[in-house]
Amino acid sequence: MRTVDTVVIGGGILGCMAARELMRWKIRTILIEEKEDVCTGVTRANSAVVYAGYDNPPGSLKAAMTVRGNGAFDVLCEELEVPFLRRGSLMAAFGPRAEKVLQKKYSNGQKNQVPGLKLLSGKEACKMEPHLAPHVTAALYAPTTGTVNPWQLGIAAYENAVQNGCDILLNTKVLGIQKREKGYLIETDREGIACRAVLNCAGILADKIQEMLFLPSVRLFLDGTDFLVLDREADVPKYIIFHESEEKGKGITAVPTVEGNLLLGSSKRAFDGAYFAVASGSIERLRHSAACVLPKVDLNQVIRAFGAVRPNPYQVKKQEGGFVSDGKSIGSFVIENPAAGFYSLIGIKTPGLTCANELGKYLARCLAAYLDAEPNRAFDPKRRAIRRVHGMDFASRASLVKQDPDYGDIVCPCEDISRAEILEAIRRGAVTAAGVKRRVGAGMGRCQSSRCSRVIAALLEEEGYGAL
DSSP states (O other), rough: OOOEEEEEEOSSSSHHHHHHTTTSSOEEEEESSSEEEESSSEEEEOEEEEOOSOOOOOTTTHHHHHHHHTTHHHHHHHTTTTTEOOOOEEEOSSHHHHHHHHHHHHHHHTTTTTTEEEEEEEHHHHHHTSSSTTTEEEEETTTTOOEEEEHHHHHHHHHHHHHHHHHHEEEEOEEEEEEETTTTEEESOOOOOEEEEEEOOOOGGGHHHTTTSSSSSEEEEEEEEEEEEEESSSOOSSSHHHHHOTTOOOOOEEOOOOTTEEEEEEEOOOOOSSSSSOOTTTTHHHHHHHHHEEEESOOGGGEEEEEEEEEEEEEEEEEETEEEEEEOOSSEEEEEEEEEEEEEOOOOSSSSSHHHHHHHHHHHHHHHHHHTTTTTTTOOOOOOOOOOOOTOHHHHHHHHHHHHHHGGEEEEEETTTTHHHHHHHHHHTTTSHHHHHHHHHOOOSSSTTTEEEEEEEHHHHHHHHHTT
């Protein structure tokens, strides 16, 4: 059994950001992740939007964190060498109900001090974004809205946490938690870990982790959603588009990503038990809605469809026979602190990506105060990204290939990814083809890995990961 100061349970973007922030303090920390790699759950499948902050009620923790997190995203991504683009967004209305929603969001945004918000007429919106359907009646423009690759950001935070001394246990399942006189005992399928504090960032399992030790207070109920990915050759909008439908909850989101694809997402649907599979009929509804809002987008350019899940927290109360939900979804972030030194992030949904670093900072400060920890003066916030040949000029590329011929062996022609980049992804922790994909993008292009999958599998096997 080993002893540390803090155990972080869950290696999604929240757990990785929190672990990185804990390294700013002299806090011995271990991150436990059930899967073979980090960022394999909710982090890997979401809209990739960094929100401006006009959706949240004024005065709420979520509103403050969203605006603050959005404003700090440039510095965060510069430190971690992750691409980030402030595309700006247009929330489009096509009728009176939606226009009223835009007015309310504009008012919220003003109170939340979201910079640069403007209400536009339909004509002004079409002039800014010609891809919008001409019958648009109004739009809310937010210049600070951005997009980032969520799993690349989470992996970068994870690498930086490890670089600064965080210990890691992958492929490790938490089986139980016990309260001790001076902290907690985390029981796993590999070893026991004694700690003074616990940070529960287990995503869609966060309520179950907390209930290993405490009575139920908040439980998660899952919604589903579906996405389409368009090829980079498609003609796509300049701005991120949010469609506020006349039918509540029926809008779409269109995101021109940092890679140059267009990501089309639907509104929530009932969760059918399949975590990353699309639902029957959902894709056709998404295609129909997208054609109505963005008629100039060629939906024949779709190269991928995938499903996702969103956790919704509900308060629960004890009744005869057990605990039941009160029937009302909690709109704000749920940060439970059921006992000294124990914090749970339960149901951190949109804008969880935007606020991940702010949540990490907040919880690190809470635990530093609880543990009476000193600042870590040696903390280095900078992480170097994997060197990419894509985008290099001819001379730079030739010089790099001369130094290492593996940079001249292009394994993934769709994304222009070399053998050297894939080997570096494996060295940094990728043990599956999906792990390589999340680090360097191999397999994300038009052919969806049909040309590179065998070579990647062979490289993984050469490095000792062929059985995974």
